Amino acid sequence: MTTEVVVLGGGYVGVWAARRVVGRRGVRVTLVSMAPHHSFHGWTAEVITGHVAPERARVPLVELVPGARHIHGVVGTVDTSARTVDVMSATGAQRLRYDHLVVATGSRDATDRVPGLTEHGWSLKHDRALLEMNGNLAGVVEMAARTADPAHRRRLLHVVVAGAGFAGTEAACAIAQRLRAAVAAESALAGERATVTLLGAGADVLPSLRPRLEAVAEYAAGKLVEAGVTVRSNARLASVTPTGPVLEDGTVLAAATVISALGQTPVAPPGLEDLATDAAGRLVTDRFLRVAENVWAGGDCAAVPHPAGSGPCPANALWAIYHGKRIGANIVRALRGREPAPFRFPGLGQGASYGIGRGAAELYGVPLTGWVAWLARWVFFHAYMPSRRVALATLVEWRRHPALPQVGAQPWEDRGRAARPHDRRSTAPR
Numbered sequence: 001m002t003t004e005v006v007v008l009g010g011g012y013v014g015v016w017a018a019r020r021v022v023g024r025r026g027v028r029v030t031l032v033s034m035a036p037h038h039s040f041h042g043w044t045a046e047v048i049t050g051h052v053a054p055e056r057a058r059v060p061l062v063e064l065v066p067g068a069r070h071i072h073g074v075v076g077t078v079d080t081s082a083r084t085v086d087v088m089s090a091t092g093a094q095r096l097r098y099d100h101l102v103v104a105t106g107s108r109d110a111t112d113r114v115p116g117l118t119e120h121g122w123s124l125k126h127d128r129a130l131l132e133m134n135g136n137l138a139g140v141v142e143m144a145a146r147t148a149d150p151a152h153r154r155r156l157l158h159v160v161v162a163g164a165g166f167a168g169t170e171a172a173c174a175i176a177q178r179l180r181a182a183v184a185a186e187s188a189l190a191g192e193r194a195t196v197t198l199l200g201a202g203a204d205v206l207p208s209l210r211p212r213l214e215a216v217a218e219y220a221a222g223k224l225v226e227a228g229v230t231v232r233s234n235a236r237l238a239s240v241t242p243t244g245p246v247l248e249d250g251t252v253l254a255a256a257t258v259i260s261a262l263g264q265t266p267v268a269p270p271g272l273e274d275l276a277t278d279a280a281g282r283l284v285t286d287r288f289l290r291v292a293e294n295v296w297a298g299g300d301c302a303a304v305p306h307p308a309g310s311g312p313c314p315a316n317a318l319w320a321i322y323h324g325k326r327i328g329a330n331i332v333r334a335l336r337g338r339e340p341a342p343f344r345f346p347g348l349g350q351g352a353s354y355g356i357g358r359g360a361a362e363l364y365g366v367p368l369t370g371w372v373a374w375l376a377r378w379v380f381f382h383a384y385m386p387s388r389r390v391a392l393a394t395l396v397e398w399r400r401h402p403a404l405p406q407v408g409a410q411p412w413e414d415r416g417r418a419a420r421p422h423d424r425r426s427t428a429p430r
């Protein structure tokens with residue numbers, strides 16, 4: 001009888017787990033995902049500035065895991081007693097039997113933490129949302145160039161990014177760089193400048209780096225200032241209305257675009273409510289990445305014990321990749337009648353980019369800034385892109401950037417046309 005391995009989610013965990021198992025004799029791997037492609041979130045800032053084309057940040061799952069059965073659908077209820085999972089796809093509802101189940105449903109933007117943010121704000125997590133947000137940036141500049149009302153123009157050219165962690169600081173910097181160039185290129189906006197406000201709930205940006213990597217965090221803060229980003233400390237977003245964001249102290253900001261970088265909410269399919277979760281709602285795994293018999297979990301939806309014994313692993317792509325690899329390897333061990341091996345990845349580091357040559361990173365505990373940090377992140381990102389074909393294409397495109405050796409550039413303004421500008425109020429940001 002065929003052994004059924006069902007993987008829920010086509011993100012980092014799902015792809016790397018499925019790859020380890022697919023092609024084994026007598027085993028069928030079924031990969032279920034809401035999105036038909038894998039999204040590489042690391043390039044978010046570069047997609048905003050146009051340094052990386054949006055299509056390089058996503059790859060069809062059928063290309064990444066050939067040999068698997070792919071179901072493009074939404075996961076319904078998991079029944080761990082009957083070992084089934086319900087899936088709803090365009091062809092209707094179906095019940096899948098599993099021998100091993102991988103829960104790799106990741107997380108979603110926590111826009112529901114702030115009233116109005118889902119309806120009137122923008123998310124960066126899903127690539128369609130990112131594309132729409134990019135189109136919106138092009139749209140507000142065009143609208144600002146057409147309007148004769150100075151107050152409306154200032155509001156259109158004001159972007160608020162809520163959340164001063166890695167994703168928020170990178171996005172705010174990229175948006176400021178992009179808008180500065182777009183405004184300068186628009187003759188009707190001569191003398192105008194765009195404003196990007198970054199809201200941080202605490203006293204400083206990048207609180208997760210402090211105090212251990214204070215110098216790296218301060219370097220990033222300096223790059224934000226250089227890019228023209230206005231940082232508002234101790235500023236919590238209370239709500240977002242059609243007219244703009246409202247802070248907890250009652251301040252109303254005149255900004256047409258509000259972007260959520262407030263963090264992620266883990267996503268676990270229904271039916272797993274009886275399993276242990278941590279305070280953030282993540283499924284608590286053992287050190288073999290199991291949450292129940294023959295049910296495995298990793299990545300953003302799971303609290304996996306850190307091999308060094310210091311709480312759970314960080315929620316980022318690198319850890320998710322290694323969770324996926326270990327889950328896949330442990331399923332293979334189980335199929336061979338062997339005991340699972342514990343998760344032992346020691347970590348590598350973390351990094352962010354605030355423009356070409358302006359990196360802030362930590363590699364094996366060593367703080368890095370500037371070109372070294374930027375290059376380290378750049379090399380690792382290409383190495384960890386899930387498709388060699390797309391990684392190579394991305395490398396070739398980098399050669400066209402004016403700051404690097406060139407072979408004929410396509411400016412980001414042209415690429416931005418791929419996502420057509422539209423009026424924010426008439427288009428939902430999902």
Ligand SMILES: Cc1cc2nc3c(=O)[nH]c(=O)nc-3n(C[C@H](O)[C@H](O)[C@H](O)COP(=O)(O)OP(=O)(O)OC[C@H]3O[C@@H](n4cnc5c(N)ncnc54)[C@H](O)[C@@H]3O)c2cc1C
Nearest residue numbers: 009010011012013034041042075105106299300316317320
């Ligand atoms: C803007 C942004 C920038 C980031 N930058 C970096 C970075 O530079 N470096 C870094 O290491 N990390 C970064 N991260 C974090 C990183 O993206 C996550 O940690 C990583 O995606 C987690 O991988 P995962 O496999 O757990 O989940 P995901 O990659 O989120 O994958 C989840 C999968 O499950 C699918 N899914 C979810 N719910 C359902 C459902 N109900 N039915 C069917 N399918 C479902 C989704 O479609 C997706 O395929 C960034 C995140 C964001 C949002």
